[in-house]
Amino acid sequence: MPSLIDIRRRIRSVKNTQQITKAMKMVSAAKLRKAQDRVIEARPYAGMLTQVLANIASASAGNDQLAELPLLASRPEKKIQLILLTADRGLAGAFNTNLNKAAQRFLEEHTSAHVEIEAVGRKGRDFFFRRNVPLSGEWVGIFNKPAYADAQSVAKKVTDRYAKAEIDAVYLLYNEFRSVVSQRITVKKVLPVPLPEGSEKLDYIFEEPPLELLGSLLPKYVESMIYTAILESSTSEHAARMTAMDSASSNAADVIDKLTLYMNRVRQASITKEIIEVVSGAAALE
16 A cells, blocks of 8 residues: 555646646647637638639630649649648647548558658658658648748649659648537648639639639649648647647546545544554553
């Protein structure tokens, strides 16, 4: 049976841990509000850009040069680029584990192709580096302060590789933010750019030919998709960490209650034992 000193030491240790988890929950809650505002503001822009792309593609329909645009070229998927967005830190529940497992399933589903992973985030990079999975690149520290320039850098790398036919398709794998307690694993095909079909053709007046406008708009579309995915993942990370720290704080409180009850029982047993010894000693003297 452990001594009272050991039990008190353990209770003190759990209380210190609880203070840390409560502080991390408050920090994640504050960051979540800002991240949630950013992702809500970014979604309309991404939706409007998709609509504009559809309208311009509709205006360019029938042009024989449409198939010559590098980012629209469709090829058999023999070499695939997977952009995996994970967090740089842990203590976020199953956030990173679910993403890494989804990436593993993606590799299993595309065994006939050569898949390279562009790891955005330290956890995904470390996970696949230990398993000798080929990484085409790594980006660490992006989720601390997501910036559009970071998405531009990632987009430029994959679009250049796609234009040179070094890869045949580009997929995004990330966590889409739905609510504080709900995030959805999402796999989205980015390249070749999927042009929306069936959109109503609008009578626009273009200052430059629609085909040239479409060619300059396609890289912006890829940048927008990657930036939106980064914002979604960053928001999901803060939500997952806040939920995980809240659960950890609640579990710590339960552990403290159980240890306190156990300590009281041990102390009561110790006092009872001492009383018995005193009574037995007094009886022996009589």
